[in-house]
Amino acid sequence: MAEFEPLQDEITAETLVVGGGISGITTAIESAEVGRNVILVERKPFIGGRVMSTNQYFPKLCPPSCGIEINLKRLRGTDKVRVLTLAEIESVTGEPGNYQVTIKLNPRFVNDKCTLCGECEKVCEIERDNELNYGLDKTKAIYLPHMMAYPHRYVVDPEYAGDERMKKCVEACAYDAIELDMQPRTITATVKAVVWATGWKPYDATKIDNLGYGRIPNVVTNVVMERMASESGPTQGKILRPSDQKEITKIGFVQCAGSRDENHLPYCSAVCCLASMKQATYIREQYPEADVHMFYIDVRSPGRFEDFYVRVQEDEKFHFHRGKVGKITEDPSTGNVILEAENTLTGEINKVECDMAVLATGMVPTAVDEPPPLETPVDEFGFIIADGGRGVIGTGSALRPMDVAASIQDATGAALKAITVEARR
Numbered sequence: 001m002a003e004f005e006p007l008q009d010e011i012t013a014e015t016l017v018v019g020g021g022i023s024g025i026t027t028a029i030e031s032a033e034v035g036r037n038v039i040l041v042e043r044k045p046f047i048g049g050r051v052m053s054t055n056q057y058f059p060k061l062c063p064p065s066c067g068i069e070i071n072l073k074r075l076r077g078t079d080k081v082r083v084l085t086l087a088e089i090e091s092v093t094g095e096p097g098n099y100q101v102t103i104k105l106n107p108r109f110v111n112d113k114c115t116l117c118g119e120c121e122k123v124c125e126i127e128r129d130n131e132l133n134y135g136l137d138k139t140k141a142i143y144l145p146h147m148m149a150y151p152h153r154y155v156v157d158p159e160y161a162g163d164e165r166m167k168k169c170v171e172a173c174a175y176d177a178i179e180l181d182m183q184p185r186t187i188t189a190t191v192k193a194v195v196w197a198t199g200w201k202p203y204d205a206t207k208i209d210n211l212g213y214g215r216i217p218n219v220v221t222n223v224v225m226e227r228m229a230s231e232s233g234p235t236q237g238k239i240l241r242p243s244d245q246k247e248i249t250k251i252g253f254v255q256c257a258g259s260r261d262e263n264h265l266p267y268c269s270a271v272c273c274l275a276s277m278k279q280a281t282y283i284r285e286q287y288p289e290a291d292v293h294m295f296y297i298d299v300r301s302p303g304r305f306e307d308f309y310v311r312v313q314e315d316e317k318f319h320f321h322r323g324k325v326g327k328i329t330e331d332p333s334t335g336n337v338i339l340e341a342e343n344t345l346t347g348e349i350n351k352v353e354c355d356m357a358v359l360a361t362g363m364v365p366t367a368v369d370e371p372p373p374l375e376t377p378v379d380e381f382g383f384i385i386a387d388g389g390r391g392v393i394g395t396g397s398a399l400r401p402m403d404v405a406a407s408i409q410d411a412t413g414a415a416l417k418a419i420t421v422e423a424r425r
């Protein structure tokens with residue numbers, strides 16, 4: 001069983017992996033299964049990364065629980081991975097073969113006596129935005145991040161740990177599992193290789209002013225649509241338009257919302273066409289009469305993903321429109337949105353009125369705000385340059401936008417790079 005909180009202040013391992021998404025988990029498990037000791041550092045209270053906030057993932061359209069369950073089984077089956085959640089890297093020094101890393105362990109305020117009985121949550125009076133659902137609903141201040149959360153344990157929002165009202169939760173816990181006076185700890189790790197798997201975040205759609213996100217209630221982003229479709233989402237999986245909870249009869253998907261655009265993200269995020277086609281299947285499943293309109297520059301579905309594209313094309317309720325949406329306006333009397341695009345083949349201006357619009361916004365590396373240590377080279381957008389010759393080993397979507405399968409392949413390669421790091425000194 002992987003360990004959550006080390007008792008010692010100084011620990012050692014062969015490989016340190018930063019970021020507990022599918023890439024980081026893969027590198028950790030692949031390394032452990034060839035006998036390496038690994039420390040996996042995740043700053044959230046649970047591992048799984050952004051895959052955990054998708055409803056289903058292409059191409060097989062299985063829920064994230066399938067993939068994570070297999071990985072959790074592998075993690076539980078090894079004592080070689082120490083999983084540190086709520087953990088942050090403070091510093092990394094040294095060189096390949098001998099790095100010193102300072103890790104801050106933030107308090108969970110709930111110890112391992114937690115049985116998940118939920119009595120604390122019932123009596124908790126404080127509500128906070130649910131970040132898993134992009135703030136579309138609330139959790140209590142003591143909460144289980146999601147049903148598959150690993151570690152499977154409650155956590156207290158640190159903002160409220162000192163709030164008098166939390167004492168009620170402590171009193172309701174029959175197992176003495178809540179410790180509101182838990183303090184942060186700093187530990188040091190000595191490791192031979194460092195892998196950076198810090199992933200991505202969605203592009204800030206409020207910057208794309210012409211598409212109305214943040215101003216027009218019925219314009220949402222693709223990551224929000226994943227949560228709207230999810231059983232653990234704000235409407236328990238029923239997709240309803242945000243302004244009035246109306247059922248969907250006509251929906252527009254706006255491809256390259258800010259992507260392949262010199263004013264925003266000049267690159268292609270690789271997964272957005274497939275993500276929108278996948279989300280169209282959510283709509284079509286719930287609303288057999290609904291029409292789906294997808295506006296695109298060109299549809300990108302590389303390799304075998306083409307099969308998915310072909311399948312979607314067979315649906316007569318799915319309408320593809322060539323052209324990048326230049327403007328979205330709102331009809332205030334109905335709340336409907338009007339998508340306007342120039343067809344780049346015919347020059348015609350195409351206007352389609354829909355109940356709601358979904359912006360396929362791109363992936364931005366989290367490393368753009370927090371560059372990796374040791375002067376690791378990054379490109380102009382913040383993606384780590386693989387084989388940049390120095391610094392940490394980047395993997396997964398920290399390197400470039402990638403789907404899950406590609407992330408897993410890359411992360412397996414990163415496990416090998418970590419093993420050979422000493423040889424490459």
Ligand SMILES: Cc1cc2nc3c(=O)[nH]c(=O)nc-3n(C[C@H](O)[C@H](O)[C@H](O)COP(=O)(O)OP(=O)(O)OC[C@H]3O[C@@H](n4cnc5c(N)ncnc54)[C@H](O)[C@@H]3O)c2cc1C
Binds near residue numbers: 088395
């Ligand atoms: C709308 C949308 C839908 C998608 N749907 C699919 C799909 O159906 N199928 C598919 O194959 N792909 C899909 N993808 C792509 C998929 O989300 C990525 O392939 C996947 O998330 C990459 O995993 P990762 O581990 O590299 O990054 P992430 O999932 O971002 O994980 C990174 C982890 O690192 C942690 N972290 C970040 N910084 C630090 C730090 N400094 N210290 C500690 N921890 C840190 C984060 O909290 C996170 O847990 C979709 C993408 C989008 C935009």
